[in-house]
Amino acid sequence: MSTSEMSTSVTSAAAAASTTASAAASTTASATAPATATATQGAAPTVAAAPSRAVSMTINGQAVGPFQVPETLMLIDYLHEYAGLTGSRLGCGQGICHACVVILDQPDGTSVEMRSCITGAAYFQGKKIRTIEGHARRNAAGEVIALSPVQQKFLEFYSFQCGYCTPGFVNAATVLLERLARQPIAKDQVESVVTQALDSHICRCTGYVRYHRAVRDLVLATPGLTRDGGRGKPEKSGSARPESGTMTSTAGGAMISTAGGAMISTEGGAAKLTEHVAAKPKENGHVK
Ligand code: FES
Ligand code: FES
16 A cells, blocks of 8 residues: 555544544533543544664675564565665565575584575664575676676576575575585585475475576586585574564565566666577577
8 A cells, every 4th residue: 555545544433433423422412521621622543653773684695674673574674665775575464475585604614595585674673685686797887797607507507487485596606606615515415405495495486406406507517516425514504593583474465576687686787688598599498
């Protein structure tokens, strides 16, 4: 609802309340006397101001804020409405699909996934996060000049169709690669570790196989992520839940976007994506 619509609704509600109070006053005078007096005086309805707080954080290496935001604001709305970063996708809005995942860089050097639809912006006060906009390399003009290895691999495997889930998958795969760089796994663990890392991400288009293959290929092709020999004990999956600041967003409506090329989420990046896909040879109607 827009501000003007909301304003109109509040005004209408006040008028209705006033009318109701007047009607009630005419039939039950003693019980409704205070309401009648209020309506007669035409006192404006008072709406308590929502509590707010200043929130600032580092996003993709840049200091953002402080912005004075409602205390109940979810991170995804902070990104979209205050930081101007619209690449993170709101899917279910209930913590289920993981389309909205961003990366939280922790003080100990590890990184974890965070669901921005159910985590309050205030939780990230003073913290460092990465969003889908922070993966590709850009020139001084902000134009994409090179995709990240994960983004590139998803293109090569044609892992997505509409792209709505892709920012979440890019972040999940990136967290996995960073974890494996700290603690390599045996090659025979790759299948299960990749499955576990992507397991919570929902894609309604591609059936997951191409995402899985792309990440598996990248893990096996990247030096230092795997080792020969016996099984080690892999770190736990890199997703986290905050101890506090978790709330449920009701921000419906974002599902209407189809967000093609959302993996890059800039116009320049989207153009690059289109060029790349168009240039790939096709097999059975699909890009190889
Ligand atoms: S988990 Fe579905 S939008 Fe956040
Ligand atoms: S490509 Fe995953 S939801 Fe469309």
